[in-house]
Amino acid sequence: MWGAAFVLVTAAIIAWFEVPKLVRRRYHRELVVFSLLLLLGAITGTLKILDVPVPNPGDWVKVILSPFGEFLQKLFE
Amino acid sequence: MLSTVKISNRQMTIITCLFSIGTTILVAPSTLAANAQQDAWICALLGNAVGLGLAWLYISVGLFYPKNNLLEINERILGKWLGWLASCFFLFTMLLSSAQVLFYIGNFLKTNMFPETPIIALHILFLLVVMLAAHLGLETFARSIELFVPLLLLLFFSLIFFLFPSMEIENIQPILEADGKSLVKGTLTFASMTYLTLPTLLVFFPVCLTDPRSARKYFIAGGLIAGLKLSMVILVSILVLGPDGSILYAYPSYTLAQRISIGNFLQRVEAIVAILWFFTIFVKLSMYFYAGLISMTHVFRLRTYKPLIIPTAFVVAVFSLIVYPNTAYMAKWDVDAWFPYSLIFGLFYPLLLLVVGLIRAKTKPGRDPS
Numbered sequence: 234m235w236g237a238a239f240v241l242v243t244a245a246i247i248a249w250f251e252v253p254k255l256v257r258r259r260y261h262r263e264l265v266v267f268s269l270l271l272l273l274g275a276i277t278g279t280l281k282i283l284d285v286p287v288p289n290p291g292d293w294v295k296v297i298l299s300p301f302g303e304f305l306q307k308l309f310e
Numbered sequence: 311m312l313s314t315v316k317i318s319n320r321q322m323t324i325i326t327c328l329f330s331i332g333t334t335i336l337v338a339p340s341t342l343a344a345n346a347q348q349d350a351w352i353c354a355l356l357g358n359a360v361g362l363g364l365a366w367l368y369i370s371v372g373l374f375y376p377k378n379n380l381l382e383i384n385e386r387i388l389g390k391w392l393g394w395l396a397s398c399f400f401l402f403t404m405l406l407s408s409a410q411v412l413f414y415i416g417n418f419l420k421t422n423m424f425p426e427t428p429i430i431a432l433h434i435l436f437l438l439v440v441m442l443a444a445h446l447g448l449e450t451f452a453r454s455i456e457l458f459v460p461l462l463l464l465l466f467f468s469l470i471f472f473l474f475p476s477m478e479i480e481n482i483q484p485i486l487e488a489d490g491k492s493l494v495k496g497t498l499t500f501a502s503m504t505y506l507t508l509p510t511l512l513v514f515f516p517v518c519l520t521d522p523r524s525a526r527k528y529f530i531a532g533g534l535i536a537g538l539k540l541s542m543v544i545l546v547s548i549l550v551l552g553p554d555g556s557i558l559y560a561y562p563s564y565t566l567a568q569r570i571s572i573g574n575f576l577q578r579v580e581a582i583v584a585i586l587w588f589f590t591i592f593v594k595l596s597m598y599f600y601a602g603l604i605s606m607t608h609v610f611r612l613r614t615y616k617p618l619i620i621p622t623a624f625v626v627a628v629f630s631l632i633v634y635p636n637t638a639y640m641a642k643w644d645v646d647a648w649f650p651y652s653l654i655f656g657l658f659y660p661l662l663l664l665v666v667g668l669i670r671a672k673t674k675p676g677r678d679p680s
Contacts, residue, residue, distance in 0.1 A: 260617065262612055267618060267621055273625055275624075277625075277628050277629065278627075278628040281632060290632075291406065294647050295647040301650045301654075302649065302650040305649060305653075
């Protein structure tokens with residue numbers, strides 16, 4: 234619980250310091266990407282700390298590549 | 311943005327070398343010994359021959375357009391949409407690899423030095439330095455790494471030198487006992503761990519070089535020096551620990567450092583030797599992270615990467631706990647998924663660029679004046 238709060242507060246502090254700079258310089262695209270990344274980090278971080286299973290990109294790679302991987306394994310057996 | 315940054319060819323060699331050594335130095339002896347037992351060092355030497363060809367391939371792709379980085383080359387060679395997709399793939403690889411390398415160093419530190427510290431604290435500490443490196447830029451990074459090279463060489467050769475008393479030649483005998491298939495597999499494993507990550511560096515080289523014309527020589531030299539150093543570590547590991555010992559330990563090169571004992575006086579120097587791994591992993595992680603940031607600016611068409619350093623580091627820190635939930639998963643993923651993935655990233659993708667690039671150069675003689 235405290236960990237989740239810590240993650241969210243950290244994200245809020247980062248936004249607090251960085252967003253005004255971006256707005257002042259009219260970096261709108263940068264601001265959008267910045268917010269998306271920060272949201273991604275904050276949400277997955279909170280879920281991870283609350284022990285909610287988070288999808289693992291490594292698993293996707295493994296699933297997508299499994300036919301190719303099996304082919305390679307057969308090659309060397 | 312990157313074109314103003316200039317570094318020398320020697321600095322490129324150093325970065326290439328330390329980048330290839332990267333995390334491989336920690337795990338290479340056990341992975342290779344598992345494939346070919348006492349002949350692992352032969353695999354490593356053969357792997358260097360493969361690596362020579364791979365390094366040549368990468369720098370050839372880079373030299374197609376010496377004034378463009380890999381992401382611009384993607385677009386120029388593959389066209390707007392396909393190039394953009396390739397850049398997305400590259401960005402994904404960079405972020406995934408950053409998180410994985412971060413877990414490598416965190417796991418190593420937690421297992422060997424900080425058993426009570428939560429792993430995320432180690433990750434954040436390590437990431438802070440990497441963020442600073444990305445903030446200060448490639449020039450500063452290259453210069454500071456160059457400063458540390460004498461220290462790293464000293465550490466590396468003293469590790470090997472001090473282990474001479476504990477080497478036993480029986481450990482590598484009988485030579486060439488492994489059959490052809492496991493030799494080939496070991497060779498490819500070594501090449502995939504050491505060389506197939508090198509396309510990452512095409513984001514910086516040869517764009518950021520003061521003298522791109524001689525880049526080929528220096529880039530290949532960097533890769534080869536790294537490969538030879540790794541082969542030496544593998545050979546020493548087998549000579550000292552034996553093939554079974556090398557397989558048994560999670561971090562054989564660290565165990566090697568623990569074995570150093572000169573006259574019952576010079577002992578327990580492993581923490582000092584571990585500095586060597588910190589540096590190579592720092593270089594690897596910084597390059598992945600920095601290349602990730604640069605590719606982000608290309609994928610999303612941004613003007614600067616600087617505001618993205620902190621949120622990207624945040625994402626990498628969180629995902630470092632997710633991509634490898636534990637060491638068993640890591641070992642399995644590295645065998646099942648990394649090998650095919652690295653083949654796609656390090657072999658098929660640059661080959662595609664080279665082939666399409668060659669066809670384009672033939673049909674349309676409008677190459678960059680270099």
